[in-house]
Amino acid sequence: MIIGAIVTLAFFKIKQPLIIGYLFAGMLLGPLSPLWSWLIPPVGIPDVMKGVGILTDLSALNLFSEIGVILLLFVIGIEFPYAKIKSIGKMAIGVGTVGLFMTLGVIFYAATVLGLNSMDSLFIAAALSISSTAVIVKILEEMGRIKRESTILVLGILIVEDIIAVILISSLQSIALVGTVSIESVLIVIIVAIGMIAGTFTLGTRLITPLIDRVAATEHREILLLSVLGVCFGYALLANLVGLSVAIGAFLAGVLVAESKSSEVSKLLASPIKDMFVAIFFISVGALMDVSQLQNYIILAIALIAIAIGMKFGGNIIGSIIFRQKRGKAIRSAFTLAAPRGEFSIVIIKTGVDIGAVSTFLFPLIGVISIVTAFITPFMVRASDKVIPIFEKKNV
Template identity: 85%
Template sequence: MAIGVGTIGLFTTLGAIFYAGSLLGLNSMDSLFIAAALSISSTAVIVKILEEMGRIKSESTILVLGILIVEDVVAVILISSLQSIALVGSVSIESIVVVIIVAIGLIVGTFTIGTRVITPLIDRVAAAEHREILLLSVLGVCFGYALLANIVGLSVAIGAFLAGVLVAESKSSEVSKLLASPIKDMFVAIFFISVGALMDVSQLQNYIVLSIALIILAITMKFSGNMLGNFIFRQQRTKGIRSAFTLAAPRGEFSIVIIKTGVDIGAVSAFLFPMIGVISIVTAFLTPFMIKASDKITPMLEKKNV
C-alpha cells in the first residue's frame, strides 16, 4: 500500500510542478530539480510533529511512515538520475536498477539478519545497565548502518532509519530513545543551521511570488496525488484523508539536498537554494495546521457515512 500510494503521490506532484515551472519561466533543468525537491515530504519534520502531537502510533501514521520510507528510497534514485541527466544528458537505466536492488537487499537484510544479530546484541548491552555504553552502542549502530548505506550507494538517511528499526525491535528501545533524544535534536539543529549558513537570501525578494506559487502548487498536488493513491488502493476514507493532509505540506532535508546537488554541479540556478530553504520553513510551519484540519474534516465524513 505504501509503495503504491507513495509512488502515485510523488510522481503526480513531480509532473505537475515540472510543467508549472516551465509555465512560470524556469528553464527545463531548474524545473526538473525543483519538481523533484518539492515532491519529497520531510521525514524529520513529520515524525517530530506527530511525536509531539502524540500520534506516532495511530493507524494513519503507520501508512504515512511507510510512504516516507518509499519516498526516501525514491529520493536516492532521483538524485542519481538528476546528476546523470545534468552531466551526461541521459538517464542510466542500469544505475537505477542497481539502486533499487541494493535498497531492497539492505531492507530485507535488516528485517531478517539484522533483527536476529544486532537487536539481541543491543539487549545484551542494555542488560549490563550502563547507560553510557548503551548510548554509544546505539549511536554505533546508527553511524555504522549509515556508513554501510553510503558505501552501497544509498542515502545515509535510509541507513540511519533502518538502524532505528533495529533499535526499536530491542527490549530496551524506550530507554535507547530517551538516551538518544538530546543527540538527535542536536544533529537536527546542526543540519539546518549549517544549511542556513550556506544560503544567500539577498536576492530572494525577486522570487517571492514564484515561491508562493510553488508552495501552493506543491501542497495541492501532494494532497491530491496521495488522495488518488488512497482511492486506487482502496484505503479507508478517513485514514486516507489524514495521511494525505499529513504528507501534503512539509518539505525539508531531501528537498534541500536535491537542490544543493544541482547547484554544486552547476546544473541549476543559484537562487533555487535559498528559495527551497524558505519553502521548507514555510511548509514546516503549515504542517501542524494541515494535520489539525484533517481532525475537523474526518469527523464530518464519519457522520455522513453513519
C-alpha cells in the same frame, strides 16, 4: 544554542511548534540574513554556503545537522518494530510512488508555464515532489501523534520517497551531464534498497538484536548507549556506502533496537543527544534562507508552494483510493505529507547548482519554500482533525 533556547521559549509561550522557533533562530543567525549584511559588510560575494554573520560556515554546520537527522530517524525507528512496518509495506510503496510522481509531473509542467527553462523545471519538480522526513517526524513527535496508526503509513511513505529521492538525484545528474537516464543505476539503487531492508529483517534481527540484549544484561547504561549509537551510526554509514540515504539506515537501525528487550531504555538514553542535534539541523535549515532576495521571486515561490501542496495532497489521496486505504487514515496522511519540503529538496537543487545544470537563484528559492512549508505543516496536520469528522459524517 543560546539564541535557539530564547527563540523557542518565545514560540512555546505563544503555543507554536518548537520547530518554527528553530527555523526562525536560524534565520536570525544565518550568514544570508540581512541583519548581518547591515552590521558587517561582506568581503567579496558570498557563495551559497558561506557569508557573514555568526554562522559563517554552513558546510561545517551541515555536518552536525546530518547527525541530527540520523539520530531523529533512529529514535523514531525504535517506536516501530518489524510487525508494525510489515503491515503497511505494500500500501506505502503504492501510495508513496503515485503521490510523488503525480506531483513531479504537474510541477514540471507548471514550472515551464511560469517561465523556467526545462532543466530548472525538472530539478525544481523533483525537489518539490519529496516531503521532508525530518520536519514531519519532528512535528508529529511534538504534537504527540508519533504512535498513531496513520503515522505508520506516513513513515512508510517517507522511506519510499527517500529511496526514490536517491534514484532521482542519480538520474538528474545523468540527464544534466550526459542527456540520458542510466537504467542500470536506477535498478542498482532499487536492488540495494530491497537487499538492505530484507537483510535487516532477516539477518539483522537474528544477529544484532540479541547482541543488544546481551549488552543490556550488563545493566550498565553508558555501555548500552554506546552500543545502540554504534548500531545507529554504523547502519547510517552502511546505507551511505551502498548509495542510500543515511536517514534510511538510521531508521532501520532503530527498528532493530525496537526488536530488543531494552528498546525503551535505549530510547530514553539516546533522546537527549537526539534533541540537541535535531535543534542544530533545523537552525541550519533556517540559516540557509536568503531573506534579502525574497522580493525577487516571492510570486514564483507562492505559486510553486500552492501547486506543490495541492498536488502532493491530491496525489496521496488518489494513491490511497487506488490501493483502498481507509478514508480517515488516507486524509490524515495526505494532510501530513502535503506541505513540508526540506533536506532532500535542498540537496537536489544544490546538486544541480554544483554541476552548473540549473540557475543559481533556485537555491535561495528552495530555501524560501522549505521555510514557508515547514511553517504551514503544523496547521495542515491540525486541519486534518477538523476535516476527517466531516467525511465520516457524510459516510454515515
